Amino acid sequence: MREVYLDHGASTPLRSEVVEAMIPFLKEQFGNPLSLHRFGDAPRQAVEEAREKVAALIGARSNEIYFTASGSEANNMAVKGIAFMNRKRGNHIVISAIEHHSVMNAAQTMEKLGFEVTRVPVDSHGLVDPDDVAGALRDDTILVSIMHASSEIGTIQPVAEIAPLVRDKSKAHFHTDAVASAGTVPVNVKELGVDLLSLAGNQFYGPKGAAALYIKRATRIMPLIDGGIQEAGRRAGTENVPAIVGLGVAAELAVEDLEERRQHLIPLRDRLIERLTKEIDRVHLTGHASQRLPGHVSVVVEFIEGEAMLLLLNMQGVAASSGSTCTSRALKASHVLTAIGIEPGLANGSLLLTLGRENTMEDVDYLMEVFPPIVDRLRQMSPLYKEA
Amino acid sequence: MPAYSEKVMDHFMNPRNVGEIPDADGEGSVGNPVCGDMMSFHIKVDDGRLSDVKFKTFGCGAAIAVSSIVSEMAKGKTLEEAKRITNADVAAELDGLPKNKMHCSNLGADALHKAIEDYERKTQEA
Numbered sequence: 467m468r469e470v471y472l473d474h475g476a477s478t479p480l481r482s483e484v485v486e487a488m489i490p491f492l493k494e495q496f497g498n499p500l501s502l503h504r505f506g507d508a509p510r511q512a513v514e515e516a517r518e519k520v521a522a523l524i525g526a527r528s529n530e531i532y533f534t535a536s537g538s539e540a541n542n543m544a545v546k547g548i549a550f551m552n553r554k555r556g557n558h559i560v561i562s563a564i565e566h567h568s569v570m571n572a573a574q575t576m577e578k579l580g581f582e583v584t585r586v587p588v589d590s591h592g593l594v595d596p597d598d599v600a601g602a603l604r605d606d607t608i609l610v611s612i613m614h615a616s617s618e619i620g621t622i623q624p625v626a627e628i629a630p631l632v633r634d635k636s637k638a639h640f641h642t643d644a645v646a647s648a649g650t651v652p653v654n655v656k657e658l659g660v661d662l663l664s665l666a667g668n669q670f671y672g673p674k675g676a677a678a679l680y681i682k683r684a685t686r687i688m689p690l691i692d693g694g695i696q697e698a699g700r701r702a703g704t705e706n707v708p709a710i711v712g713l714g715v716a717a718e719l720a721v722e723d724l725e726e727r728r729q730h731l732i733p734l735r736d737r738l739i740e741r742l743t744k745e746i747d748r749v750h751l752t753g754h755a756s757q758r759l760p761g762h763v764s765v766v767v768e769f770i771e772g773e774a775m776l777l778l779l780n781m782q783g784v785a786a787s788s789g790s791t792c793t794s795r796a797l798k799a800s801h802v803l804t805a806i807g808i809e810p811g812l813a814n815g816s817l818l819l820t821l822g823r824e825n826t827m828e829d830v831d832y833l834m835e836v837f838p839p840i841v842d843r844l845r846q847m848s849p850l851y852k853e854a
Numbered sequence: 855m856p857a858y859s860e861k862v863m864d865h866f867m868n869p870r871n872v873g874e875i876p877d878a879d880g881e882g883s884v885g886n887p888v889c890g891d892m893m894s895f896h897i898k899v900d901d902g903r904l905s906d907v908k909f910k911t912f913g914c915g916a917a918i919a920v921s922s923i924v925s926e927m928a929k930g931k932t933l934e935e936a937k938r939i940t941n942a943d944v945a946a947e948l949d950g951l952p953k954n955k956m957h958c959s960n961l962g963a964d965a966l967h968k969a970i971e972d973y974e975r976k977t978q979e980a
Binding site for chain 1: 856863866867869872883886887888889890891892893894910911912913914915917918958959
């Protein structure tokens with residue numbers, strides 16, 4: 467059976483160059499980067515090289531890059547680290563209504579600890595209006611966190627328009643969660659004008675277990691993990707050297723072929739969106755049609771439920787994802803789909819197809835060969851469906 | 855994929871008794887699309903026995919499998935026997951369901967019982 471992986475938003479396959487670079491650090495180069503003897507030398511050097519490569523990916527300096535274990539950790543470090551450090555200056559945080567759980571729930575935790583959180587709405591395409599962010603700013607706002615791109619609906623936010631407003635109208639630090647976009651579209655911290663930015667290697671063909679937070683020079687944060695002097699004392703704990711090395715190589719490769727990958731993915735994405743919405747009745751795109759991640763396709767299919775679609779697609783060799791209530795472990799409706807105005811019943815028909823560099827137009831054709839009969843089969847079973 | 859038993863996957867992939875009965879003797883529905891699962895049962899009753907049971911379900915793999923096995927368990931049973939089928943029996947018959955699916959998706963017996971109540975109400979009125 468043909469196997470088609472369309473879940474790059476969940477994780478990407480590792481590039482062979484990445485795996486090769488990691489192997490020595492799983493074998494003979496096992497030393498601790500902090501060690502003063504020679505076993506520490508190669509790992510220490512490798513971590514610093516990786517830091518330079520990650521910095522180059524986003525136009526930062528290497529001493530502004532802090533390695534973490536995941537994008538979620540980077541987001542928590544930014545939100546909580548800034549909030550704790552600045553609580554004497556103010557206790558107001560601004561986020562968007564469609565942030566990843568790791569930003570949304572971190573902000574909620576700070577709310578429980580006495581901070582106030584304003585959630586800026588989005589329009590039906592998932593776009594934040596920069597004026598809404600500006601309007602939410604107060605004298606006591608210490609942090610604004612607006613994501614760069616949504617993993618759930620693919621929409622890319624006008625961060626470069628929002629950041630100057632925040633800088634001019636407040637004392638707040640600006641963080642953007644670029645986990646879904648860094649390594650996939652051009653992300654430059656200076657062009658975006660952000661103070662903090664999160665990224666994760668497993669989103670661009672690197673390993674799980676290595677991610678990073680960019681913290682602009684002279685920005686102070688409170689560490690989440692206290693301990694030794696790793697990561698300049700801001701994130702203690704022995705470095706995950708193999709994963710960090712892998713992240714570095716993935717970042718280097720991303721710099722080289724990011725544009726080529728975009729040019730490859732956009733036609734696949736647009737073809738898939740066009741065929742899904744034209745060839746199957748009552749399928750609707752979610753998110754923005756053009757201000758969107760290059761390989762990202764998200765739709766809602768009326769009258770049927772996401773998990774059932776995923777199971778049947780899996781039987782046909784297609785790996786996909788959904789934001790339906792049933793597929794969420796928490797059994798909660800997606801806050802992102804709710805925020806863009808999708809009614810809860812329809813949100814359960816969410817289907818997420820995220821393309822990657824190894825996908826081809828044949829994969830798109832294969833999906834369109836196997837998926838319509840699946841929709842038809844589930845609709846025939848659905849009490850909500852009445853044939854037009 | 856969720857940890858479904860072989861039996862759940864069999865009933866999800868090959869659901870028994872999908873459909874509606876045009877001249878049904880009783881109809882019952884539970885759930886709603888908002889919570890992710892909705893099941894609708896139609897029954898036909900002959901001599902106090904369920905001579906036919908059909909279902910339509912909006913929902914996940916577990917919801918579809920539950921509906922299918924309930925239709926199979928109920929068919930041919932007397933009304934009294936069918937009323938004694940519990941959601942727990944259904945889960946056991948499917949060799950178990952994942953924990954988070956026990957409540958939201960395991961509503962098949964409730965839908966069947968509603969269809970039987972509907973039938974009983976109609977026959978009492980007649």
